[in-house]
Amino acid sequence: MDTLPPTPSVSLQRAGIVLPGSVSRAPLSIREGRVASSPASWAYRVDLRGHLVFPGLINAHDHLHVNAVPPLAHDAPFANSYAWIEAFQSHFEQATVAAVLRHPKALRMRHGALKNLLAGTTCVAHHDPWHPVLDAADFPVALVRGHGWSYALGWPSYGPPVKDSFAATPPDKPWMIHLAEGTDEAAQSELSLLDQLGCLAANSVLIHGVGLHERDIERIVEVGASVVWCPSSNLNLLGATLEPRRLHAAGCLTLGTDSRLSGARDLLEELHVAMAQGELSSAQLLALVTTEASRLLRLGSRGSLMPGAPADMFIVEDKGGAAADSLLGIDRSNIRAVVREGLPRIADPDFAEWFDAAGIDVVPVMLDGRPKLIARELAEPALMAMEPGLEAVPARPGQVYDLRMEVQQ
Numbered sequence: 205m206d207t208l209p210p211t212p213s214v215s216l217q218r219a220g221i222v223l224p225g226s227v228s229r230a231p232l233s234i235r236e237g238r239v240a241s242s243p244a245s246w247a248y249r250v251d252l253r254g255h256l257v258f259p260g261l262i263n264a265h266d267h268l269h270v271n272a273v274p275p276l277a278h279d280a281p282f283a284n285s286y287a288w289i290e291a292f293q294s295h296f297e298q299a300t301v302a303a304v305l306r307h308p309k310a311l312r313m314r315h316g317a318l319k320n321l322l323a324g325t326t327c328v329a330h331h332d333p334w335h336p337v338l339d340a341a342d343f344p345v346a347l348v349r350g351h352g353w354s355y356a357l358g359w360p361s362y363g364p365p366v367k368d369s370f371a372a373t374p375p376d377k378p379w380m381i382h383l384a385e386g387t388d389e390a391a392q393s394e395l396s397l398l399d400q401l402g403c404l405a406a407n408s409v410l411i412h413g414v415g416l417h418e419r420d421i422e423r424i425v426e427v428g429a430s431v432v433w434c435p436s437s438n439l440n441l442l443g444a445t446l447e448p449r450r451l452h453a454a455g456c457l458t459l460g461t462d463s464r465l466s467g468a469r470d471l472l473e474e475l476h477v478a479m480a481q482g483e484l485s486s487a488q489l490l491a492l493v494t495t496e497a498s499r500l501l502r503l504g505s506r507g508s509l510m511p512g513a514p515a516d517m518f519i520v521e522d523k524g525g526a527a528a529d530s531l532l533g534i535d536r537s538n539i540r541a542v543v544r545e546g547l548p549r550i551a552d553p554d555f556a557e558w559f560d561a562a563g564i565d566v567v568p569v570m571l572d573g574r575p576k577l578i579a580r581e582l583a584e585p586a587l588m589a590m591e592p593g594l595e596a597v598p599a600r601p602g603q604v605y606d607l608r609m610e611v612q613q
């Protein structure tokens with residue numbers, strides 16, 4: 205079996221490559237971790253007939269370090285997020301919650317990243333203080349970087365002060381804040397308040413926006429700011445979510461999961477929840493988590509598979525029809541392979557040769573009951589133990605795991 209050179213060139217062949225607005229049947233070349241404009245003289249070829257290759261999804265809102273914390277059980281919707289935060293304080297003292305929070309923060313951050321990666325999400329906007337682990341070379345996902353943030357207007361004791369943080373953020377970088385996360389008057393007043401503070405601009409990224417009035421939405425459109433729609437979290441906490449069409453039509457909308465404290469399991473599930481709202485088509489929703497997220501979060505060529513873009517992608521079976529429809533009804537265990545910087549990270553066992561050719565050591569695991577191979581650095585026991593549905597496959601005594609056996613299956 206050939207082994208790839210240190211900067212592997214790869215050619216993905218016979219697949220449908222999902223580009224903005226079209227599907228290309230030409231081979232996709234990957235060189236030095238990026239999509240290449242021309243094929244290399246030598247490349248490892250992956251035959252992907254019957255498959256679609258999507259750009260890695262972009263999750264516009266998460267809190268990576270709290271995805272293993274059990275959600276707060278509650279009977280009735282909260283009027284706003286501040287009521288939820290208040291109710292949450294006693295929840296932190298529960299034994300199960302305290303046990304999760306005893307894990308080192310770096311590990312919890314990696315877990316949040318792994319949650320995203322398993323579902324084809326390769327770039328995340330993390331909304332909380334930066335942490336050194338986010339700069340580690342082996343961190344599982346790419347991140348929105350260089351942005352500014354505040355937490356929320358109604359909870360100023362946490363996170364950078366609103367006006368200072370906004371002023372310190374360059375206009376070509378996003379500035380994020382939770383806003384109008386509620387259905388009551390307090391939530392409904394927040395857009396005007398932010399505007400009065402002088403913190404509503406083209407780079408303002410407003411998370412949630414459930415309490416936005418029509419006139420608020422028009423003001424957002426006027427300045428070219430954006431809103432991150434998190435329907436699962438909104439419906440769970442508030443029993444309501446925003447009406448996305450006007451913001452979508454104006455190019456001011458993207459989609460995020462929030463953490464599992466309130467949101468969906470992952471961005472694939474969030475897409476299904478958004479789809480169930482019946483407001484936007486599958487193709488429109490796909491754009492929200494790829495090209496639109498990239499544009500609004502100032503991520504350059506990320507979110508597409510155009511030449512020069514990071515070779516972050518995921519592969520699924522082509523069900524025929526519109527490309528985005530192949531994501532409907534699938535969950536993370538149906539993803540055939542997730543690729544970052546041109547290298548497979550988790551994939552079905554029949555891709556064993558690709559891992560091997562790239563020199564990536566793998567561990568066999570089960571993901572939601574399906575066998576997968578995962579890169580060894582993502583399979584540390586403490587990390588895997590935090591993710592429900594992801595389990596190591598115990599090796600039988602004396603058995604040496606042989607990749608080639610998997611290829612023959």
Ligand SMILES: [Zn+2]
Nearest residue numbers: 331382411462
């Ligand atoms: Zn949030």
